[in-house]
Amino acid sequence: MGIQERKDREKLQRRNDIIDSAEQLFFKHGLGNVSMDHIAQEAELSKGTLYLYFKGREDLHYAVVNRGLDLLNEIIQRNHVREASGADNLLQLGRSYIDFSREHPGHFQSMMLFDASSFEKVDKEQSLKILEPGSPLMFLIEIVKTGQEDGSVRNDISPEKLAMILWSHLSSILELITLRGPLLNYLEVDKGSIIDAQFEISLNGVLSK
Amino acid sequence: MGIQERKDREKLQRRNDIIDSAEQLFFKHGLGNVSMDHIAQEAELSKGTLYLYFKGREDLHYAVVNRGLDLLNEIIQRNHVREASGADNLLQLGRSYIDFSREHPGHFQSMMLFDASSFEKVDKEQSLKILEPGSPLMFLIEIVKTGQEDGSVRNDISPEKLAMILWSHLSSILELITLRGPLLNYLEVDKGSIIDAQFEISLNGVLSK
Amino acid sequence: MGIQERKDREKLQRRNDIIDSAEQLFFKHGLGNVSMDHIAQEAELSKGTLYLYFKGREDLHYAVVNRGLDLLNEIIQRNHVREASGADNLLQLGRSYIDFSREHPGHFQSMMLFDASSFEKVDKEQSLKILEPGSPLMFLIEIVKTGQEDGSVRNDISPEKLAMILWSHLSSILELITLRGPLLNYLEVDKGSIIDAQFEISLNGVLSK
Amino acid sequence: MGIQERKDREKLQRRNDIIDSAEQLFFKHGLGNVSMDHIAQEAELSKGTLYLYFKGREDLHYAVVNRGLDLLNEIIQRNHVREASGADNLLQLGRSYIDFSREHPGHFQSMMLFDASSFEKVDKEQSLKILEPGSPLMFLIEIVKTGQEDGSVRNDISPEKLAMILWSHLSSILELITLRGPLLNYLEVDKGSIIDAQFEISLNGVLSK
DNA sequence: AATGAATGAGCGTTCATTCAT
DNA sequence: AATGAATGAACGCTCATTCAT
Numbered sequence: 001m002g003i004q005e006r007k008d009r010e011k012l013q014r015r016n017d018i019i020d021s022a023e024q025l026f027f028k029h030g031l032g033n034v035s036m037d038h039i040a041q042e043a044e045l046s047k048g049t050l051y052l053y054f055k056g057r058e059d060l061h062y063a064v065v066n067r068g069l070d071l072l073n074e075i076i077q078r079n080h081v082r083e084a085s086g087a088d089n090l091l092q093l094g095r096s097y098i099d100f101s102r103e104h105p106g107h108f109q110s111m112m113l114f115d116a117s118s119f120e121k122v123d124k125e126q127s128l129k130i131l132e133p134g135s136p137l138m139f140l141i142e143i144v145k146t147g148q149e150d151g152s153v154r155n156d157i158s159p160e161k162l163a164m165i166l167w168s169h170l171s172s173i174l175e176l177i178t179l180r181g182p183l184l185n186y187l188e189v190d191k192g193s194i195i196d197a198q199f200e201i202s203l204n205g206v207l208s209k
Numbered sequence: 210m211g212i213q214e215r216k217d218r219e220k221l222q223r224r225n226d227i228i229d230s231a232e233q234l235f236f237k238h239g240l241g242n243v244s245m246d247h248i249a250q251e252a253e254l255s256k257g258t259l260y261l262y263f264k265g266r267e268d269l270h271y272a273v274v275n276r277g278l279d280l281l282n283e284i285i286q287r288n289h290v291r292e293a294s295g296a297d298n299l300l301q302l303g304r305s306y307i308d309f310s311r312e313h314p315g316h317f318q319s320m321m322l323f324d325a326s327s328f329e330k331v332d333k334e335q336s337l338k339i340l341e342p343g344s345p346l347m348f349l350i351e352i353v354k355t356g357q358e359d360g361s362v363r364n365d366i367s368p369e370k371l372a373m374i375l376w377s378h379l380s381s382i383l384e385l386i387t388l389r390g391p392l393l394n395y396l397e398v399d400k401g402s403i404i405d406a407q408f409e410i411s412l413n414g415v416l417s418k
Numbered sequence: 419m420g421i422q423e424r425k426d427r428e429k430l431q432r433r434n435d436i437i438d439s440a441e442q443l444f445f446k447h448g449l450g451n452v453s454m455d456h457i458a459q460e461a462e463l464s465k466g467t468l469y470l471y472f473k474g475r476e477d478l479h480y481a482v483v484n485r486g487l488d489l490l491n492e493i494i495q496r497n498h499v500r501e502a503s504g505a506d507n508l509l510q511l512g513r514s515y516i517d518f519s520r521e522h523p524g525h526f527q528s529m530m531l532f533d534a535s536s537f538e539k540v541d542k543e544q545s546l547k548i549l550e551p552g553s554p555l556m557f558l559i560e561i562v563k564t565g566q567e568d569g570s571v572r573n574d575i576s577p578e579k580l581a582m583i584l585w586s587h588l589s590s591i592l593e594l595i596t597l598r599g600p601l602l603n604y605l606e607v608d609k610g611s612i613i614d615a616q617f618e619i620s621l622n623g624v625l626s627k
Numbered sequence: 628m629g630i631q632e633r634k635d636r637e638k639l640q641r642r643n644d645i646i647d648s649a650e651q652l653f654f655k656h657g658l659g660n661v662s663m664d665h666i667a668q669e670a671e672l673s674k675g676t677l678y679l680y681f682k683g684r685e686d687l688h689y690a691v692v693n694r695g696l697d698l699l700n701e702i703i704q705r706n707h708v709r710e711a712s713g714a715d716n717l718l719q720l721g722r723s724y725i726d727f728s729r730e731h732p733g734h735f736q737s738m739m740l741f742d743a744s745s746f747e748k749v750d751k752e753q754s755l756k757i758l759e760p761g762s763p764l765m766f767l768i769e770i771v772k773t774g775q776e777d778g779s780v781r782n783d784i785s786p787e788k789l790a791m792i793l794w795s796h797l798s799s800i801l802e803l804i805t806l807r808g809p810l811l812n813y814l815e816v817d818k819g820s821i822i823d824a825q826f827e828i829s830l831n832g833v834l835s836k
Numbered sequence: 837a838a839t840g841a842a843t844g845a846g847c848g849t850t851c852a853t854t855c856a857t
Numbered sequence: 858a859a860t861g862a863a864t865g866a867a868c869g870c871t872c873a874t875t876c877a878t
Contacts, residue, residue, distance in 0.1 A: 011837090035872060046839045048875080057873060130392075141396075157406050160396040164385065165407050172381035176373065183339075187350075187369040197366050198374050205410030212857095220862085245848060255864045257850080266848065421878095429841085454869060464843045466871080475869065548810075559814075575824050578814040582803065583825050590799035594791060601757075605768075605787040615784050616792050623828030638858095662851060673860045675854085684852065 015053045015063075018043050023064050027106030031061065031113055065114045068107030072100045072136050080139075086147020087207050093140055094170055094199060101174040112175050140167060147207075154208050162206055173198045224262045227252050232273050236315030240270065240322050274323045277316030281309045281345055289348075295356020296416050302349055303379055303408060310383040321384050349376055356416075363417050371415055382407045433471045436461050441482050445524030449479065449531050483532045486525030490518045490554055498557075504565020505625050511558055512588055512617060519592040530593050558585055565625075572626050580624055591616045642680045642690075645670050650691050654733030658688065658740055692741045695734030699727045699763055707766075713774020714834050720767055721797055721826060728801040739802050767794060774834075781835050789833055800825045 021043035025034040036057060040047040054060040076096045080089060101108040130137050141163040147153030153162070176184065177191045184191060230252035234243045245266055249256040263269040285305040289298060310317040339346050350372040356362030362371070385393065386400045393400060439461035443452040454475055458465040472478040494514040498507060519526040548555050559581040565571030571580070594602065595609045602609060648669035652661040663684060667674040681687040703723040707716060728735040757764050768790040774780030780789070803811065804818045811818060 007837095014837095036874080037872075040840095047873090048839055048841095049837080051874070052837070158398065161398045161403050161406055164393070164396070164398055164403065165382065165410060168381035168385050169378050169407075169411075172377035173374065176377050184373070187373065189367065189370045189373055194370050194373065197370055198377075201374060201414030202378075202410065205414050216862095223862090244846070246846085255866095256848090257865065258863055260849070261862065425841095432841090453867070455867080464845095465869090466844065467842055469870070470841065576816065579816050579821050579824055582811070582814065582816060582821065583800065583828060586799035586803050587796050587825075587829075590795035591792065594795050602791070605791065607785065607788045607791060612788050612791065615788055616795075619792060619829065619832030620796075623832050663853080664851070667861095674852090675860055675862095676858080678853070679858070 018045065018050060018053055018060070019063050019067060022060050023067070023106070026061070026064055026110060031110065061110075061114060064107075065111050068104065068111050069130070069135065071104055071107060072097070073134060073139075075100050075103075076136055076139060085150050085152040086143055086145075087152035087203075089143045090140075090147060090153070090166070090203065090206070093136075093143060094166075094203070097136075097170055098174065098195060101178055105178055108174065108178055112171070112179065137163065137167060144206075152208055153206060166202060166206060169198065169202045227254070227259060227262055227269070228272050228276060231269050232276070232315065232319075235270070235273055235319060240319065270323065273316075274320055277313065277320050278339070278344065280313055280316060281306070281320075282343060282348075284309050284312075285345055285348060294359050294361040295352055295354075296361035296412075298352045299349075299356060299362070299375070299412065299415070300408075302345075302352060303375075303412070306345075306379055307383065307404060310387055314387055317383065317387055321380070321388070346372065346376060353415075361417055362415060375411055375415060378407065378411045436463070436468060436471055436478070437481050437485060440478050441485070441524065441528075444479070444482055444528055449528065454478075479532065482525075483529055486522065486529050487548070487553065489522055489525060490515070490529075491552065491557075493518050493521075494554055494557060503568050503570040504561055504563075505570035505621075507561045508558075508565060508571070508584070508621065508624070509617075511554075511561060512584075512621070515554075515588055516592065516613060519596055523596055526592065526596055530589070530597070555581065555585060562624075570626055571624060584620055584624060587616065587620045638680075645672070645677060645680055645687070646690050646694060649687050650694070650733070653688070653691055653737060658737065688737075688741060691734075692738050695731065695738050696757070696762065698731055698734060699724070700761060700766075702727050702730075703763055703766060712777050712779040713770055713772075714779035714830075716770045717767075717774060717780070717793070717830065717833070718826075720763075720770060721793075721830070724763075724797055725801065725822060728805055732805055735801065735805055739798070739806065764790065764794060771833075779835055780833060793829060793833060796825065796829045 018039070022034070022039045025038055025042055029038075036047055036050055039060070040050055043050070050060070054063065076093055079092045079096045079099075081092065084092070132138065141159050144153055144159040144163045144166075148155040148159060173195060177195070181191075184194070227248070231243070231248045234247055234251055238247075245256055245259055248269070249259055252259070259269070263272065285302055288301045288305045288308075290301065293301070341347065350368050353362055353368040353372045353375075357364040357368060382404060386404070390400075393403070436457070440452070440457045443456055443460055447456075454465055454468055457478070458468055461468070468478070472481065494511055497510045497514045497517075499510065502510070550556065559577050562571055562577040562581045562584075566573040566577060591613060595613070599609070602612070645666070649661070649666045652665055652669055656665075663674055663677055666687070667677055670677070677687070681690065703720055706719045706723045706726075708719065711719070759765065768786050771780055771786040771790045771793075775782040775786060800822060804822070808818070811821070
């Protein structure tokens with residue numbers, strides 16, 4: 001029994017080591033420029049071993065994204081105030097997302113690019129993981145609901161719809177900042193202030209008047 | 210004289226035929242899953258011929274995106290009303306963009322994915338083509354400016370910043386609808402109404418009170 | 419332990435098999451007319467496997483030349499008589515080189531052509547391998563030095579200079595015989611006797627009077 | 628009639644223009660790194676036109692080599708002294724060859740490399756052009772004969788054999804200097820003095836005692 | 837569980853040559 | 858005579874994946 005446990009623990013550890021290596025390389029060289037050879041070398045494992053822990057390259061990529069989601073979730077939960085109003089928690093969640101994009105730009109980019117490309121081969125199983133109960137998106141929906149219940153959020157639009165809009169809006173601005181820096185520089189748009197402006201616009205349209 | 214003209218016309222035609230073929234395949238199989246062999250076969254030309262008309266795969270890809278931009282521009286210009294207020298033209302431009310995403314979903318996706326991936330290898334020349342005077346984005350900035358001048362758009366935020374926010378917001382929702390249909394279905398969010406809602410929220414936050 | 423050894427042996431064997439195949443094709447069709455596909459087919463391996471054993475075409479080519487150098491070296495060492503005078507050993511080395519060109523005409527040609535073409539892209543590392551201590555050229559220099567010391571070789575010219583002249587002279591005649599047979603036939607020059615004549619001329623000019 | 632002449636002249640001129648362009652590019656970029664496109668562009672002609680004047684790439688290359696041979700011949704003839712002894716004219720011819728390799732290193736290299744590779748596809752027609760009456764080699768044979776007749780050159784070896792040896796010897800040293808500069812530098816062998824030494828050795832072995 | 841040799845289809849690109857005009 | 862569009866085979870090389878050990 002104890003033996004089995006140790007083996008399981010070791011297996012999980014090894015899996016995490018591989019993700020560590022992949023992550024590092026993905027962030028450093030870009031998703032498209034990292035081969036399985038590359039990862040195997042970094043992880044100091046044989047290429048074949050990678051396939052014992054992951055179905056394939058895609059799966060490995062997905063594991064990295066998942067880890068990003070966990071990180072994001074952690075930040076969100078940490079900043080969440082159970083007693084606060086829905087509106088206040090919306091604000092908090094937004095700030096958490098922004099913090100995440102700043103502190104983990106690699107993960108943020110990874111998530112953005114994964115989303116974009118993952119739908120070339122629509123894989124329902126994967127794309128719906130963000131629908132799991134604890135996911136940021138589902139948590140956002142809950143907060144919107146709470147806000148609608150406590151009257152701090154408009155209730156003429158379904159919580160799912162509002163949540164999707166808020167999420168998309170903020171994501172798009174963060175993507176702009178993270179991936180399109182040069183464009184903003186060229187237009188002389190300040191990165192900090194565009195977040196503030198977008199925040200005001202999006203939230204204002206969602207909170208109760 | 211006429212001969213030269215005919216040849217030029219034919220050459221242009223051939224070029225367009227190739228883009229047609231590439232487009233079709235890109236839309237059908239996804240950007241990353243189309244090879245030069247594939248395109249050559251579809252266009253019923255030898256692979257070498259492709260390289261007479263395009264410098265390489267990237268160039269061909271870019272030509273498809275450019276065509277999408279032209280299409281979008283056309284729709285925008287068609288719906289633009291010179292005499293209308295900035296606010297009204299903002300609304301029109303939004304509707305044009307929506308129409309484009311509906312009528313040319315392949316091009317819309319292509320543009321979204323191109324944008325996303327093109328920044329792995331930041332290529333200023335290409336990424337800045339959207340900054341050319343006639344581009345949708347620049348046109349949007351002009352409209353915002355007009356709106357600020359005629360008082361229909363808030364003027365406490367720079368036109369570039371407002372334009373980027375509006376563009377990002379709408380793009381993100383259209384991307385949601387075009388690429389994440391299953392997600393919306395699962396959440397029982399209606400595609401038409403989410404556009405309306407986002408439109409109201411975004412524009413409300415931008416127009417003068 | 420024994421397992422590792424066997425694997426190493428097999429790996430070396432496989433590497434040698436590939437060189438065998440490449441050699442055969444290079445000699446048969448000429449250096450420039452052999453593709454990696456070609457070699458893979460001959461070796462009954464996939465093209466990818468070739469790249470497990472060699473960095474690229476150049477590397478494979480180089481391996482063939484290297485094998486030639488080893489063969490030549492072997493012959494030279496076999497015929498070398500430690501106790502003999504420098505002059506005698508010069509004669510022996512010349513004969514060894516001649517033997518090599520006769521017994522391994524493919525390798526001889528390969529070396530000549532490799533030298534010639536390798537200098538289009540001057541690659542110091544490779545071109546200087548012939549300068550390694552055990553190489554035929556360096557050994558020749560040593561023999562000349564010995565000859566100068568024992569008085570059998572003229573010492574008014576540096577050993578390096580003499581060695582280069584001897585080597586070039588003999589190489590050029592062997593190249594003539596190996597690659598320009600038809601020319602000699604046309605001029606009714608006997609291959610055996612031109613070697614003798616060149617030998618006499620070259621050596622006479624180098625030995626002490 | 629005059630028209631035909633003019634046309635012939637123009638045709639020849641155009642042919643020479645093409646060789647000019649090819650020459651320039653061959654010398655600048657190396658034989659293997661010049662494409663027909665490249666040459667056509669340099670000559671400001673269409674690629675098709677090249678094939679009106681030359682059977683193919685090889686033929687064009689050969690034309691460049693031929694031009695080199697003409698240049699060499701010119702130098703040889705200029706320095707030839709009809710009244711001098713065979714021995715003196717041998718010396719002169721050698722000096723002419725050396726001058727050629729110095730003043731036209733591009734052509735010299737071109738000739739060396741052409742020779743080397745041309746025998747991969749043995750083409751008798753081409754390889755035997757150097758046997759034409761006026762060619763340097765044939766002229767050398769004549770001089771050797773003269774020397775044997777006037778007693779200044781040893782006559783126990785056939786003139787063809789002696790000529791081939793002299794030619795090969797000098798060529799090999801010039802090739803060494805022109806293509807293997809780094810090797811000589813490494814061995815600290817002076818380029819000027821190795822020519823003198825080789826000259827002394829080769830000629831001494833060939834002249835009458 | 838771990839290995840790593842082997843695969844083989846695939847890639848983007850080049851280029852000498854042909855041929856209809 | 859001159860064009861230049863078209864060809865298509867060839868090239869060196871990559872890489873996710875498999876599988877016998």
